[in-house]
Amino acid sequence: MIQTAIANLRGVKTVAWNLVLAASGITIIPTFIIFLVFKRSLVDGIKMQKTRRCCTIRLPGGSMLISGREYTRREAERRIGNLRQLGGIRHCELADGRARGVRTFEVRTGSGLDFTVLADRGMDIADFTYKGINLVYHTAAGIAHPSYYDPAGAEWLKVFFGGLLTTCGLTYFGRPGRDGEEDLGLHGRYSALPATHVSDLSRWEGNEYLLELTGVVEEAALFGDKLRLTRSISTSIGSKSVRIHDRVENFGSRLSPFLILYHMNAGFPLLDQAAELVTASRSISPYDARSAEGMADVQRFAAPQPEFAEMNFLHTMVADEHGFTRAALINRALVGGLGLALRYRTASLPYLSGWKMLADVDYVVGIEPVNVKIANRAELRAEGRLPLLAAGETRQMDLEASVLEGNAEIDAFCAEIKRIQGRAS
Numbered sequence: 001m002i003q004t005a006i007a008n009l010r011g012v013k014t015v016a017w018n019l020v021l022a023a024s025g026i027t028i029i030p031t032f033i034i035f036l037v038f039k040r041s042l043v044d045g046i047k048m049q050k051t052r053r054c055c056t057i058r059l060p061g062g063s064m065l066i067s068g069r070e071y072t073r074r075e076a077e078r079r080i081g082n083l084r085q086l087g088g089i090r091h092c093e094l095a096d097g098r099a100r101g102v103r104t105f106e107v108r109t110g111s112g113l114d115f116t117v118l119a120d121r122g123m124d125i126a127d128f129t130y131k132g133i134n135l136v137y138h139t140a141a142g143i144a145h146p147s148y149y150d151p152a153g154a155e156w157l158k159v160f161f162g163g164l165l166t167t168c169g170l171t172y173f174g175r176p177g178r179d180g181e182e183d184l185g186l187h188g189r190y191s192a193l194p195a196t197h198v199s200d201l202s203r204w205e206g207n208e209y210l211l212e213l214t215g216v217v218e219e220a221a222l223f224g225d226k227l228r229l230t231r232s233i234s235t236s237i238g239s240k241s242v243r244i245h246d247r248v249e250n251f252g253s254r255l256s257p258f259l260i261l262y263h264m265n266a267g268f269p270l271l272d273q274a275a276e277l278v279t280a281s282r283s284i285s286p287y288d289a290r291s292a293e294g295m296a297d298v299q300r301f302a303a304p305q306p307e308f309a310e311m312n313f314l315h316t317m318v319a320d321e322h323g324f325t326r327a328a329l330i331n332r333a334l335v336g337g338l339g340l341a342l343r344y345r346t347a348s349l350p351y352l353s354g355w356k357m358l359a360d361v362d363y364v365v366g367i368e369p370v371n372v373k374i375a376n377r378a379e380l381r382a383e384g385r386l387p388l389l390a391a392g393e394t395r396q397m398d399l400e401a402s403v404l405e406g407n408a409e410i411d412a413f414c415a416e417i418k419r420i421q422g423r424a425s
Contacts, residue, residue, distance in 0.1 A: 065238035073207045086110045087237040098144040120194040123215040123231045126163035130403045135340045137162045137267025137364035149192035156186040168261035170219045170227045177376040209237040226252030241402030250389040258389040261370045266329040273303045274333035280325045280420040287312040308359040315352040318424045339404030348397045
């Protein structure tokens with residue numbers, strides 16, 4: 001884009017400026033000086049623009065990492081007949097059992113990272129593997145079509161698939177209970193809502209091939225709350241991470257509750273007795289008396305147990321100088337060291353909720369960015385902690401999930417967490 005603009009302007013703009021200056025009796029500035037000043041202004045302007053992922057637009061250049069070696073776009077294209085040799089997105093529809101009819105996108109980055117986006121389950125992410133190794137927990141319920149969802153009580157558990165991401169909200173989450181005239185079930189309706197306007201926006205940007213999916217999910221009712229979430233899920237060929245950018249808007253005419261929980265679920269073989277949770281926490285508090293019993297072992301885990309009552313902990317997070325915090329489940333004993341790392345903005349997600357469930361079969365650890373402590377909406381309202389969105393108001397959330405490979409990457413990540421925590425002292 002920049003090269004085309006400069007080529008056109010070199011032949012038109014600079015000549016026009018010289019003619020105007022000459023006609024005015026002003027000494028004509030050399031063409032190459034005007035060109036350099038304009039080029040610098042154009043480049044600086046583009047650097048200031050923001051994309052949906054809150055990153056600056058990169059200028060053409062750089063390279064694509066393929067099997068440990070860097071290639072430009074042209075170098076890569078000379079070696080392939082189809083981009084699927086390197087990675088890409090396959091559009092699918094599940095056909096078996098309760099999952100029949102669910103639209104999915106199978107994303108393969110070519111680095112070894114593969115994941116599955118469920119368009120009919122709120123654009124949430126189910127499978128998440130690296131070089132064939134599973135990193136997340138899948139429930140016995142499995143993936144189900146949203147038509148199986150029942151909002152009453154704890155029925156949500158019967159369609160909870162786990163995976164890398166199950167989003168909870170948008171107007172309530174937490175334990176079932178009553179709020180005013182409403183009976184609220186477990187963890188809200190969001191993950192049972194199909195996305196609309198689903199698009200695959202994958203494209204070349206310079207020498208990088210971006211893989212991007214977008215969709216819109218609306219939680220709305222006549223005479224009720226009306227929230228719209230627009231989600232972008234993006235990565236690139238050669239990458240070991242996935243970025244999630246959410247924009248939530250109250251498109252109704254009245255104040256609305258806004259609660260959002262990113263229920264991210266680590267599982268075996270990443271999770272075992274050698275695993276460790278590392279977080280850039282300012283403070284950690286138990287949700288209840290049972291969880292208080294486990295405060296000494298918040299960051300450590302055991303093998304599955306026949307009987308285990310879940311524990312939950314609320315972490316208040318510290319951000320780096322750019323507004324991002326970090327957390328990871330790491331396992332130094334797994335194939336030379338492997339980790340599932342999170343990075344997200346604390347401006348909209350100041351907390352991390354930790355869920356420890358170490359029972360036989362139900363063996364999972366939740367690493368869950370959230371905008372307020374997890375509780376029934378009536379309880380949050382009574383405490384004066386209920387987040388609200390005014391009519392027309394928006395919130396934006398940015399998260400990144402990545403793979404840590406090898407103890408060197410794990411050590412660097414842990415060192416960064418310690419540095420961030422030092423900012424709080």
